[in-house]
Amino acid sequence: MTATAHIARLSRQPSILYLLWPASKRWLVGVLNKIFSAAFYLFAMRALSAIGFMIALWLCPIHVFANLGMYLAALSLAAIVVFGRYELLIIGARDERRCATAFHLCIIFGSTVIITALVFGFTVIRPFVAPHFVILFGCALFARAWLRLGLVFATRHGRYNRAVKALLPHTIGQPLALVQLLRHGYDPLIAFMLSDIVGHLIAAACVCASEWTAFQTNSKTKAHFSDMWAMARDNFRLPTINLTAAASAFSFAVAPLFLLPAVPNGILAGTLAMLFRILDLPTALTIGSVGPILMKEVADRNGPGNRSILRGIFLLPAAIAVGVFGLISLGGFTLNSLHIIPSWHVALTVLPVVALFQASIAATSPLIDIAALTGRQKGLVALNVFSAGLAALVLLTCSSDLILAILVAGAIGFSRVIAMLTWLVGFPPPRIAALKTA
Numbered sequence: 001m002t003a004t005a006h007i008a009r010l011s012r013q014p015s016i017l018y019l020l021w022p023a024s025k026r027w028l029v030g031v032l033n034k035i036f037s038a039a040f041y042l043f044a045m046r047a048l049s050a051i052g053f054m055i056a057l058w059l060c061p062i063h064v065f066a067n068l069g070m071y072l073a074a075l076s077l078a079a080i081v082v083f084g085r086y087e088l089l090i091i092g093a094r095d096e097r098r099c100a101t102a103f104h105l106c107i108i109f110g111s112t113v114i115i116t117a118l119v120f121g122f123t124v125i126r127p128f129v130a131p132h133f134v135i136l137f138g139c140a141l142f143a144r145a146w147l148r149l150g151l152v153f154a155t156r157h158g159r160y161n162r163a164v165k166a167l168l169p170h171t172i173g174q175p176l177a178l179v180q181l182l183r184h185g186y187d188p189l190i191a192f193m194l195s196d197i198v199g200h201l202i203a204a205a206c207v208c209a210s211e212w213t214a215f216q217t218n219s220k221t222k223a224h225f226s227d228m229w230a231m232a233r234d235n236f237r238l239p240t241i242n243l244t245a246a247a248s249a250f251s252f253a254v255a256p257l258f259l260l261p262a263v264p265n266g267i268l269a270g271t272l273a274m275l276f277r278i279l280d281l282p283t284a285l286t287i288g289s290v291g292p293i294l295m296k297e298v299a300d301r302n303g304p305g306n307r308s309i310l311r312g313i314f315l316l317p318a319a320i321a322v323g324v325f326g327l328i329s330l331g332g333f334t335l336n337s338l339h340i341i342p343s344w345h346v347a348l349t350v351l352p353v354v355a356l357f358q359a360s361i362a363a364t365s366p367l368i369d370i371a372a373l374t375g376r377q378k379g380l381v382a383l384n385v386f387s388a389g390l391a392a393l394v395l396l397t398c399s400s401d402l403i404l405a406i407l408v409a410g411a412i413g414f415s416r417v418i419a420m421l422t423w424l425v426g427f428p429p430p431r432i433a434a435l436k437t438a
Helices: 003-011 016-020 023-059 064-081 088-092 096-125 131-156 160-165 168-183 188-210 212-220 225-234 238-262 266-300 312-338 342-374 377-397 402-426
Strands: none
Touching: 023 160, 023 168, 023 266, 023 312, 064 096, 064 131, 064 188, 064 238, 064 266, 088 096, 088 131, 088 238, 088 266, 096 131, 096 212, 096 225, 131 160, 131 188, 131 212, 131 266, 160 188, 160 266, 168 188, 188 212, 238 266, 238 342, 238 377, 238 402, 266 312, 266 342, 266 402, 312 342, 312 402, 342 377, 342 402, 377 402
16 A cells, blocks of 8 residues: 555544544534534525625615515415424434325325415405415425425435535526516516525425435335324324424514514615525524534434433534624624725614524524424423514514614524523433324
8 A cells, every 4th residue: 555545544534532532522523514514505505696686786676675575584484384394204204114104294285285375365365465476475385395395305314415515506596587587677576586486496406306316215105195194193293383383483583574664764674674684694504504414413313222312412503603693793893893884884783683683593493393303392382482472562562663672572582592492401301202203
């Protein structure tokens, strides 16, 4: 063996210091490595999307973002409901037969929800919105559901980072479609809606191609209706308790967006909507890189032996969210104090307030999915519903001073995070409470 080959072989071996570390520290290093790897690729791709978004700022009036924020909030809430949280059964399934049953259950449940949404839109909401808005909403919901299934398969099989890399065409296609639609004179709101559908369809197709084997295997595996009914019945806490927790947490996250169109100061409303849209990038990065990796780690502890959960797994989302949004707030304060971007003075002044609010969202979302896999939903659903109701009350009461209202809502959000960590870390279950996929 040559010296070069010997050095290359040694470089692939774990270091002596790494092997001497306790198993918990080696586990933490491995998890952080996966999280940072996923975050790096997600950030690189979202940066490409941000270029198109910044171009759009010059091609359409800023007040459009207030209506767009409300539309995306409603769409994202529907996307949470679309599978009734039964997609978590795919991640927690103990074998491929049960995984296929969960897959077919999701297809039936998702199809029912999308058809119901279209019927509801054409019968109840049609007097208030044009029919093409209902159709675009249904198409966007379908695209998100398809993408969600692909990412769930990637999470189950430990290929989430590979699926993230498959999203590259989406980050180029969506902003390109947006700019082209705006250049051809489309209404800005319609252009955003159409480009969102195009982008998510591209993303879903790419992730489906990346996970083609999983889609093909589960599609060809026959699933009996009796098995699907038994699985749905045994896990009825997912579309009830867990879905309520996720929906109330999301309602908390988007509550300010529903008040923006009613704000008399159009510039302030547009600025806040733009900040929420911009800070949605690090929020999505944190949730997208932390949540699936940690869910995979929890699901792996649902295998033979039922190993106990390491308490540190619950602290990671909050620690990472605080670090990310703390740096963003510090950067905004520095830019504002140096007067580098005078035209962004108002936006940079309120940036820390929106960042505090978004940090609480980024820290909470992964904990809800982890709670579903660990059987700790009951306490969390009560906490989420109470927090969402309290935040809504604050936002409505202090609507005349929306900045103060968002600040107080952010404080409520972090109080919720602290309560969750106290519940999960202070009283950890001795072992995984497995989803009933038998």
